[in-house]
Amino acid sequence: MLEFVVGIVLFFGIHSIAIVVPDWRNDMVRRMGAVPWKAIYGLISIVGIVLLIKGYGDLRWASTALYSPPGWLRHAGMLLLLPVFPLLLATYLPGRISARAKHPMLLAVKIWALAHLLMNGRAVDLALFGAFLAWAVADRIAAKRRSSRPASAPALPATAVNDAVVVVGGLAIYVAFVLWLHTWLIGVPVVA
Template sequence: MAWLIWGLVLFLGVHSVAIVSPGARNAWAQRLGEMPWKALYSLVSLAGLVLIVLGYGLAREQPLLLYTPPAALRHLALLLMLPVFVLLLAAYLPGRIQRTAKHPMLLAVKLWALAHLLANGNLADVLLFGGFLAWAVADRMSVKRRAAAAPLRPVPGLPASAWNDAIALVAGLALYVVVLLWAHAAWIGVRPVG
């Protein structure tokens, strides 16, 4: 469990720099230089992600059950996951979905985390998905506060187009089907359906 916790601390910690200190990202980028700061940020994120994956895998070998979700919550989780990939793609594809969601990636993380908390009741699940949910909520509140103080830089992506929503919708739903029917079982070892 320690590896999972350290991974969450590293990954969510580095992604929380702007939450804790809105000017810190720019200060570090000026102090180190833009590319060295991005390289350091990426290395810490990657190290955190590797520790999360290893720690979660190890924790699943000796699960500590906190609650047993009823079957109805597993069905609700599948429904909540439906827009997640669409929102992730919409974060990089400016269009109506992106404008309506305002911060589609954060909304996708919140839905993903909530869906997995509803469907899983082990301690490792609560730490992993609860940590990401808490981070996404805190980041969304921080984004509102930071946007009021100074405009945020847009997420890099394709130029705005009427086609972007169609691309996000079709490709996002296709990804959902691939993950649901194959990738989740192949990569995580858990079959969401069947």
């Protein structure tokens, strides 16, 4: 339980800096430099996600069941997950999809978390996926208010080819997750 809580605090703490103190990140980058800041940010994120995943894995089956989702909700959740990987790719491949989504990564996280909340009814699921959903909603609201960050790397040009890669590549990753990767990475088969 301690690993799970510390993981949530570290992971969402570092990812919530821009929500709570929007200018602090830019001040730290100016003072430390971009590379040291990103190294510290990345290290805290990795430690947080590793603890969070380990703690979740330890608690998954011992956690209290709050509700038992009906079978049809599993199918609805799987359908809801279809745009998640295309949206993640759209974060890095600008085109019409990324422009329409405005913040494709945050949208992907919100959809992913909601789908998993619908399909999983244990207390630890509510804590994990609820935290991701709440964070993504809060970050999206905060993103509307904060000034844009200076680009750390040149952006790719927005093209229709990027949109095609986003859709085809994202759906291919979705299929790979459904058939193999979810079982391999998470230990829970999607298709039984």
